[in-house]
Amino acid sequence: MTDHPTGTPATEAVFIPGAPPPATLPADVWRGISRENPVLVQMLGLCPAMAVTNSLANGLAMGAATMLVLLGSELFVSLFRKAIPGEVRITSYVLIIATFVTVVDLALAASFPDISKALGPFMPLIVVNCMILGRAEAFASKVRPVRAMADAIGMGLGFTMALAAVSGVRELLGSGSLLGVDLFGPSWEPWVFMVMPPGGFLTLGVIMLGLAWVTDLRRSRAKAVA
Amino acid sequence: MTAGHQHGGPAAAAQRSGTPAWRLIATLAIAGAMSGWLIASVYRVTLPAIERHAAERESAAIFEVLKAPASWDTLYLVGDALTRTAPETRGGPKIPKVFEGFDASGNRIGVAITAGEPGFQDVVTLMIGFEPESGALTGFTVLEQKETPGLGDKIERDSAFTGQFAGRTPPLLGVKDRAGATPSEVQTITGATISSRAVIRIINNAVARWSPLIAAWDQGGAK
Numbered sequence: 001m002t003d004h005p006t007g008t009p010a011t012e013a014v015f016i017p018g019a020p021p022p023a024t025l026p027a028d029v030w031r032g033i034s035r036e037n038p039v040l041v042q043m044l045g046l047c048p049a050m051a052v053t054n055s056l057a058n059g060l061a062m063g064a065a066t067m068l069v070l071l072g073s074e075l076f077v078s079l080f081r082k083a084i085p086g087e088v089r090i091t092s093y094v095l096i097i098a099t100f101v102t103v104v105d106l107a108l109a110a111s112f113p114d115i116s117k118a119l120g121p122f123m124p125l126i127v128v129n130c131m132i133l134g135r136a137e138a139f140a141s142k143v144r145p146v147r148a149m150a151d152a153i154g155m156g157l158g159f160t161m162a163l164a165a166v167s168g169v170r171e172l173l174g175s176g177s178l179l180g181v182d183l184f185g186p187s188w189e190p191w192v193f194m195v196m197p198p199g200g201f202l203t204l205g206v207i208m209l210g211l212a213w214v215t216d217l218r219r220s221r222a223k224a225v226a
Numbered sequence: 227m228t229a230g231h232q233h234g235g236p237a238a239a240a241q242r243s244g245t246p247a248w249r250l251i252a253t254l255a256i257a258g259a260m261s262g263w264l265i266a267s268v269y270r271v272t273l274p275a276i277e278r279h280a281a282e283r284e285s286a287a288i289f290e291v292l293k294a295p296a297s298w299d300t301l302y303l304v305g306d307a308l309t310r311t312a313p314e315t316r317g318g319p320k321i322p323k324v325f326e327g328f329d330a331s332g333n334r335i336g337v338a339i340t341a342g343e344p345g346f347q348d349v350v351t352l353m354i355g356f357e358p359e360s361g362a363l364t365g366f367t368v369l370e371q372k373e374t375p376g377l378g379d380k381i382e383r384d385s386a387f388t389g390q391f392a393g394r395t396p397p398l399l400g401v402k403d404r405a406g407a408t409p410s411e412v413q414t415i416t417g418a419t420i421s422s423r424a425v426i427r428i429i430n431n432a433v434a435r436w437s438p439l440i441a442a443w444d445q446g447g448a449k
Contacts, residue, residue: 083253084253084257085249085250086245087250088250088253088254092253095254095261096257098261099264102265102268103265103268106269106272106276107268107272109272109276109279110272110276113283175376190376192376192377195376196376
């Protein structure tokens with residue numbers, strides 16, 4: 001596994017411009033959760049991150065549904081990466097993504113009708129979640145299916161965790177509950193504002209601010225040590 | 227980047243000008259056919275479960291608004307009269323339905339209808355139960371709403387609001403306080419006035435629309 005001068009992944013048979021550098025599978029998974037978290041770092045998929053995160057159950061369901069779509073799409077984009085001509089690749093990716101969104105939507109409606117009802121109009125909108133098209137174009141179309149799946153799991157988990165963080169804070173403050181379980185009793189006056197759209201912007205902003213602050217702190221500490 | 231990569235992936239292919247048109251068309255045609263086949267298969271597998279959930283939701287709503295009927299019948303609106311037989315409508319528009327609820331000894335205890343009209347954000351759809359003879363409501367339940375979480379969605383969750391409709395006689399009048407001075411007054415929710423009024427308007431319009439139809443059906447005799 002050498003052949004590094006150009007940074008070409010040794011496992012790929014041919015050179016592909018802009019291919020991601022070689023990495024172990026755990027590293028492919030971990031990247032989506034941490035350093036390249038789709039919501040908190042890449043700032044992709046912000047629409048669902050704010051629209052459906054007014055309760056933890058909705059946030060988790062949206063995260064899981066998006067992850068399933070991501071898995072199916074990245075797998076198929078990677079499998080057919082040599083068969084799809086470059087001129088029609090975006091069209092083909094959108095077709096693959098839309099197919100999996102429909103499949104997941106139907107499966108959800110059949111198995112978890114309540115969650116499906118709560119997500120309602122936001123399910124079909126996963127098609128235009130730029131995180132998924134982004135991963136298909138930037139990663140899955142340039143690597144073997146195994147790496148694409150690892151990436152999908154990492155990005156999916158990272159997306160779900162970001163949504164869970166936002167929706168957890170919003171449900172706790174906006175409804176005084178978590179997963180529908182009342183935590184503060186009847187004397188708690190819920191901050192209705194938090195479950196409305198502005199609460200989404202505020203929560204996401206505060207979480208990103210906190211994350212940036214922690215990153216900054218760690219960087220300056222590392223510098224002080226060095 | 228560089229020309230001459232014969233076996234490149236998609237990005238490299240984009241560099242070579244001129245993939246033959248038939249290959250582009252063939253790729254999209256095959257992808258479209260596979261996608262269509264997959265969706266059709268999943269649709270066929272999931273359809274029974276999805277229809278069962280919808281029927282369960284409808285039954286639960288009828289059961290709730292008619293206060294636990296022992297049984298119920300479905301009437302269909304065809305033209306401008308009610309009929310007991312469902313007309314053939316494969317894939318056509320949904321036919322408006324009335325559910326007649328009966329107690330254990332077969333007496334009608336009320337009818338349930340569904341109706342939807344715009345609320346604050348989107349259409350609010352209700353299942354409404356009332357007694358056609360007296361005109362009094364037996365209750366209502368929200369089938370679908372997308373009102374503001376925490377405010378407008380109280381029309382579904384606030385039992386002080388939903389509980390006051392049973393026994394009231396439409397046309398209802400929404401008031402901010404002192405509800406109950408007359409049998410048609412209901413108290414609106416503070417902070418959700420528009421959503422509350424939407425509920426009241428939907429109930430008033432639905433009862434006004436359906437009462438004569440049901441009266442005509444009753445006149446026609448219990449055939």
